Amino acid sequence: MREPIALPLDLPELAVDLSGGLVRRSVHPSGLRVLTEHMPGARSAAIGFWVGVGSRDEQAERGDAPGSLGSTHFLEHLLFKGTPERDAYSIATSFDRIGAEHNALTAKEYTCYYAKVRDADLDGAVTVLADMVANSVLDPEEFETERGVILEEIAMAADDLTDVANERFFEEVLGTHPLGRPIGGSPETIRAARRDDVDRHYRDRYDPSTLVVTAAGAVDHDRLLDQVLAALNLSPEARWHTERSVLPVRRDQDRTETPIPNRASTTEPTRISAAPRVALFPRQSEQINLMIGTPGLRASDPRRFAFGLMNAVLGGGMSSRLFQEIREKRGLAYTAYSFGASYSDAGLFGIYAGTAPEKSGEVVELALAELQRIADGGITEEERERALGQIAGSTALALEDSDTRMGRLARAELGSGELYDLDTSLERFHSVSAEEIRAIAAALADAPLTVVAVGDTARSSLVATA
Amino acid sequence: MREPIALPLDLPELAVDLSGGLVRRSVHPSGLRVLTEHMPGARSAAIGFWVGVGSRDEQAERGDAPGSLGSTHFLEHLLFKGTPERDAYSIATSFDRIGAEHNALTAKEYTCYYAKVRDADLDGAVTVLADMVANSVLDPEEFETERGVILEEIAMAADDLTDVANERFFEEVLGTHPLGRPIGGSPETIRAARRDDVDRHYRDRYDPSTLVVTAAGAVDHDRLLDQVLAALNLSPEARWHTERSVLPVRRDQDRTETPIPNRASTTEPTRISAAPRVALFPRQSEQINLMIGTPGLRASDPRRFAFGLMNAVLGGGMSSRLFQEIREKRGLAYTAYSFGASYSDAGLFGIYAGTAPEKSGEVVELALAELQRIADGGITEEERERALGQIAGSTALALEDSDTRMGRLARAELGSGELYDLDTSLERFHSVSAEEIRAIAAALADAPLTVVAVGDTARSSLVATA
Numbered sequence: 029m030r031e032p033i034a035l036p037l038d039l040p041e042l043a044v045d046l047s048g049g050l051v052r053r054s055v056h057p058s059g060l061r062v063l064t065e066h067m068p069g070a071r072s073a074a075i076g077f078w079v080g081v082g083s084r085d086e087q088a089e090r091g092d093a094p095g096s097l098g099s100t101h102f103l104e105h106l107l108f109k110g111t112p113e114r115d116a117y118s119i120a121t122s123f124d125r126i127g128a129e130h131n132a133l134t135a136k137e138y139t140c141y142y143a144k145v146r147d148a149d150l151d152g153a154v155t156v157l158a159d160m161v162a163n164s165v166l167d168p169e170e171f172e173t174e175r176g177v178i179l180e181e182i183a184m185a186a187d188d189l190t191d192v193a194n195e196r197f198f199e200e201v202l203g204t205h206p207l208g209r210p211i212g213g214s215p216e217t218i219r220a221a222r223r224d225d226v227d228r229h230y231r232d233r234y235d236p237s238t239l240v241v242t243a244a245g246a247v248d249h250d251r252l253l254d255q256v257l258a259a260l261n262l263s264p265e266a267r268w269h270t271e272r273s274v275l276p277v278r279r280d281q282d283r284t285e286t287p288i289p290n291r292a293s294t295t296e297p298t299r300i301s302a303a304p305r306v307a308l309f310p311r312q313s314e315q316i317n318l319m320i321g322t323p324g325l326r327a328s329d330p331r332r333f334a335f336g337l338m339n340a341v342l343g344g345g346m347s348s349r350l351f352q353e354i355r356e357k358r359g360l361a362y363t364a365y366s367f368g369a370s371y372s373d374a375g376l377f378g379i380y381a382g383t384a385p386e387k388s389g390e391v392v393e394l395a396l397a398e399l400q401r402i403a404d405g406g407i408t409e410e411e412r413e414r415a416l417g418q419i420a421g422s423t424a425l426a427l428e429d430s431d432t433r434m435g436r437l438a439r440a441e442l443g444s445g446e447l448y449d450l451d452t453s454l455e456r457f458h459s460v461s462a463e464e465i466r467a468i469a470a471a472l473a474d475a476p477l478t479v480v481a482v483g484d485t486a487r488s489s490l491v492a493t494a
Numbered sequence: 495m496r497e498p499i500a501l502p503l504d505l506p507e508l509a510v511d512l513s514g515g516l517v518r519r520s521v522h523p524s525g526l527r528v529l530t531e532h533m534p535g536a537r538s539a540a541i542g543f544w545v546g547v548g549s550r551d552e553q554a555e556r557g558d559a560p561g562s563l564g565s566t567h568f569l570e571h572l573l574f575k576g577t578p579e580r581d582a583y584s585i586a587t588s589f590d591r592i593g594a595e596h597n598a599l600t601a602k603e604y605t606c607y608y609a610k611v612r613d614a615d616l617d618g619a620v621t622v623l624a625d626m627v628a629n630s631v632l633d634p635e636e637f638e639t640e641r642g643v644i645l646e647e648i649a650m651a652a653d654d655l656t657d658v659a660n661e662r663f664f665e666e667v668l669g670t671h672p673l674g675r676p677i678g679g680s681p682e683t684i685r686a687a688r689r690d691d692v693d694r695h696y697r698d699r700y701d702p703s704t705l706v707v708t709a710a711g712a713v714d715h716d717r718l719l720d721q722v723l724a725a726l727n728l729s730p731e732a733r734w735h736t737e738r739s740v741l742p743v744r745r746d747q748d749r750t751e752t753p754i755p756n757r758a759s760t761t762e763p764t765r766i767s768a769a770p771r772v773a774l775f776p777r778q779s780e781q782i783n784l785m786i787g788t789p790g791l792r793a794s795d796p797r798r799f800a801f802g803l804m805n806a807v808l809g810g811g812m813s814s815r816l817f818q819e820i821r822e823k824r825g826l827a828y829t830a831y832s833f834g835a836s837y838s839d840a841g842l843f844g845i846y847a848g849t850a851p852e853k854s855g856e857v858v859e860l861a862l863a864e865l866q867r868i869a870d871g872g873i874t875e876e877e878r879e880r881a882l883g884q885i886a887g888s889t890a891l892a893l894e895d896s897d898t899r900m901g902r903l904a905r906a907e908l909g910s911g912e913l914y915d916l917d918t919s920l921e922r923f924h925s926v927s928a929e930e931i932r933a934i935a936a937a938l939a940d941a942p943l944t945v946v947a948v949g950d951t952a953r954s955s956l957v958a959t960a
Contacts (some may be wrong), residue, residue, distance in 0.1 A: 035707040069535050072891055108812075116822060120812035127878040127887020173519060176825025177505050183780035184828055184848050187655055314649035346574075348584035355889055359642025382650050412593040421593020424612055425538055441836075483653075 031081075032441045034474055049438070051447070052249040052487070054270040058262055059237030062253055065244040065429060072243035073150045073433035076142035076231045077161045080240065081233045082441045083213075084136045084206040084371075098178075098213020101134040104383040105178060106134070106230075107141065109170040111163040114156065116170065122156045129431075136207050136369055140330050140440050142430055147246035151255060155254055158259030161234060185212070185220035189380070192309065193317035193482040197378060200307050200478045201321055207374050231408045236262065242437040245430030304396070304477035308492045311389040320395050321378035322475035327370040331471075334464040335377075336369055340415035342366045342398060343379060344471070347414065349398045350379065360387050360394075372443060377472050385487035388399040392479055403473040406466035420454055516911070517903070518715040520736040522533035524704030524728055529903040531710040537709035539616045540900035542608035543627045546706065546908050547699045549679075550602045550837075561942035562677020564644075565695045567600040571644060572696075572772060573607065574598070575636040577629040580622065582636065587858055595897075600674050600881045603837055604908050606859045613712035617721060623726030627700060637689045651678070656848070658775065659948040661846060666773050666944045667787055673840050680699055702728065708903040711896030753875040770943035771861070773947045774958045779949035780855040782956075787844035790943035793836040793909055797937075800930040801843075802835055806881035808832045808864060808935070809845060813880065815864045815933055816845065826853050826860075838909065843938050851953035858945055858956070869939040881919050886920055930958050 037482075053063045089095030109116045123130040123143060130143035131155070141161060143153040154392060185191045195210045196218050202208030236338050240258055250269075304320065343350035343366025354364040364381040379399075383391045407415075426432045427450070440447040448456075481490050519529045547566060555561030561620055575582045589596040589609060596609035596619070607627060609619040651657045661676045664758050668674030679687075715736075723730050770786070791798050809816040809832025820830040830847040845865075849857045873881075892898045895917070906913040914922075 072894060081523060117813060117818065120817075120822075121880060122713065123888075124811040124813040125883040127884045127889070127891065129888070142893060146887055150888065173823070173825040177821055177828055180781065180826070180849065181828040186780045188921060189653055252759060314652045345590040347590040351586075352583065355643055356586075357639070359639040360646070362643055362647040383646065384649065417591040418593045421591075421612055421615065422503065422595070423593070425595060425610060428538060444877065 042129050053449050054268040057266040062241045064247050066246050070245040074144045074430040075243040077157045078240040078438040079139045080238045082137040083211040097217040099226050101212045104132050104134045105174045107160045107164045111159045132215045154255050166227050177309045179268045189317045193319050196477045197319040224303050240441045242434050244433035288412050306479045306493045309482040309487040311483045315382045318381045318386045318410035319480045324375035324377035326375050334460045334468045337415045338465045341411045385484045389489035402469035520734040528707045530715040531899050532711050533711050536711040539713045540610045540896040541709040541795035543623050544904040545605045546704045548601050548603040549677040563683040565692045568599050570600045572632050573630045574624045591809045604620050620721050628726050630800045632693050655783045655948050659785050661787040665944045686838040706907045708900050710899035727836050760921045772945045772959045775948040775950040776951045781848045782851045782949035784847045786944045790834050790843035797934050799924045800934045803881045804931045807877045851950045857956035868935035881922045
């Protein structure tokens with residue numbers, strides 16, 4: 029491979045290992061939640077301010093009412109542009125001068141502002157992040173400049189065909205569901221965005237009750253509570269409700285199951301139900317970016333552990349079936365993997381491959397055949413063992429980073445409600461039966477399939493369907 | 495920003511912080527070198543097998559003699575395809591079943607095979623990596639399959655316009671120098687590649703004398719020595735020469751200076767000498783990928799500390815001059831930064847920005863004006879302080895990862911010969927004078943400038959020059 033390059037290893041969201049760490053969670057009467065995980069020996073800390081608002085919460089234009097598509101992401105940009113106490117340059121220098129890793133991201137169900145800093149720099153980072161989140165002025169002139177930056181960001185993404193394939197895939201599979209929309213809006217909605225609408229979005233949505241602050245590494249919980257209250261100008265007299273070692277956390281979500289077709293739980297073998305729907309997006313290219321998939325599991329689906337194992341075997345590493353059949357045996361692609369993306373009320377299952385246009389039809393057939401093969405015959409015991417080892421090892425390595433732990437705390441609080449130690453989490457994977465693994469593949473094989481192809485589709489044998 | 499996204503923060507290669515760690519270096523009579531850094535408390539380790547051979551060591555075709563362009567990278571792929579003891583599938587599963595992060599990379603001056611694993615999995619990873627490096631069979635059938643994979647890899651890179659701009663920039667600035675060539679060869683050289691030539695490359699170049707094994711984290715030096723010898727079938731009787739705490743390491747390289755024009759050391763102000771040479775590469779796109787630069791510093795150049803500070807201020811973060819002028823004040827780009835790339839006998843200095851085609855002329859002018867402004871007036875004391883803090887903080891954070899430390903050991907051994915603790919390294923940055931920082935900007939402003947533009951150049955005001 030050329031430098032630098034990463035092999036695909038797309039593992040499901042896992043519950044977290046808290047060995048060695050201590051998790052504390054405090055809820056303020058305002059609704060503000062603070063979760064920390066102290067990591068003994070750490071000399072740095074990761075801190076995030078998370079707001080439970082994402083692109084899915086925006087409104088499309090309706091008749092006379094202006095839409096808000098792209099406003100969550102627009103707002104995220106504007107929060108770097110200044111408060112009454114700090115202008116944009118001061119915010120930028122406050123992170124740069126300590127060599128912080130810092131950024132923000134807008135996702136479909138949340139927005140996050142974060143920094144990773146040396147232990148001595150944590151107080152300063154908390155103060156600046158809190159000020160940004162609570163006191164942004166959304167200056168009208170900065171608004172216009174930032175409109176240009178966001179249009180350039182969208183143009184950059186439009187030139188990345190893998191990125192384009194991913195956005196089209198969400199739209200094609202989820203249809204009109206709000207989770208199907210691109211996170212950043214479109215050039216049209218960004219050109220039409222108005223400062224007062226984004227400002228209203230900010231005032232409506234950014235509130236202590238939607239805010240979750242998480243930190244991991246060299247962090248002291250009580251000190252952080254005091255700081256956050258002071259920075260947010262909340263009453264220090266009001267009593268926090270605090271829990272220590274809040275593990276395991278489990279809500280009732282295990283009772284719900286995703287509404288993907290599930291005839292597979294019968295003993296009747298299922299077949300990939302019909303010819304997949306094919307959507308072609310012609311672009312000048314050397315490769316076709318292929319995405320093949322179906323609706324998948326919502327975050328709370330009790331079958332997610334079975335899915336995690338199935339996905340690891342199907343397309344989760346160099347030894348996975350997709351990688352072996354498409355790349356190793358036939359040399360048809362450099363990259364081939366499968367993945368799941370789960371949200372509160374919907375999800376996707378997908379397979380990605382980049383391949384020569386002339387080979388794209390063959391790659392679609394190979395990918396579907398591998399999914400069908402697991403739906404028919406399940407996986408081998410050796411594959412199950414390997415998937416368990418892969419999940420155990422990669423999770424343990426990921427949890428060495430304070431940023432991973434900081435993120436898991438927030439996703440548990442805002443989303444899945446799930447926070448296990450590593451052993452408990454692995455037990456759940458171990459308890460999955462071979463039949464459950466086969467059944468989830470069968471359920472996916474039986475769901476309506478979509479193929480998205482972005483690139484020089486004229487040179488491919490793929491034919492668009494209605 | 496959309497999820498996930500990284501802000502540009504391109505810092506120079508730095509000497510390493512070894513606080514808390516212990517570096518040991520052993521040289522075997524065969525020439526094999528092993529360097530380790532034990533990190534107290536670590537529960538994982540990063541291990542790399544580094545070969546001091548890169549794409550620059552390849553030969554272009556000459557008359558009847560076949561060339562070897564792309565063979566280093568082709569070989570790197572083939573090393574995953576099997577040994578007498580392990581077939582390709584066995585190699586893949588041996589990493590996947592422990593959830594290792596593992597990969598390989600071919601660079602211009604070295605090739606590396608590495609893994610990051612839990613402490614208990616280190617022995618196994620060492621055994622497999624050693625077997626791959628020492629005993630590959632380069633099976634002819636696997637050779638043909640892998641040719642297809644590599645052609646897909648090159649096609650993938652050709653669709654990434656930022657990647658294309660980077661490769662064209664190296665070619666345009668370094669001309670016929672072997673460092674100017676793309677690492678992976680071209681579709682033509684890969685189609686023409688012959689198994690026996692790659693095999694000869696392997697036998698000629700992969701030898702204990704070119705091999706450096708480095709590890710960091712939960713690693714025991716003596717145990718690793720035994721294992722590496724056994725795996726490579728080298729005599730355990732021959733005496734290793736071992737040093738402990740090999741710090742600071744400094745070779746004589748500080749005496750050489752890169753042959754970029756350096757009239758700037760006079761008090762005469764320099765000007766960006768002439769209109770830059772402009773090379774256009776038309777492609778269907780929304781953005782133009784701009785790279786602007788000159789020959790830069792070789793790795794051993796004594797001015798590299800001054801360059802590191804100058805580069806941080808010019809284009810090394812959100813508060814840098816390029817980011818402020820191009821993005822924050824005018825909204826002309828999402829990304830704008832500067833960087834240096836240094837090799838044993840040559841280097842590059844570059845500025846990158848992605849911008850709308852219509853704005854590309856303006857962005858080139860802004861970028862050159864900022865370089866000229868530092869060449870004329872230097873940087874402020876506040877900027878110098880901030881750059882020092884940025885380098886100190888980001889280096890300390892980077893050195894928390896065992897992979898960073900593992901890589902630094904190898905790059906010091908194979909390349910720069912430089913291995914400091916963090917304090918010593920920071921002292922060298924602190925000792926740089928304001929005039930030295932101004933002078934390096936002036937030297938770069940005075941060097942022949944090249945502009946590379948990839949994208950919809952027809953919509954830009956840029957005009958190609960001869």
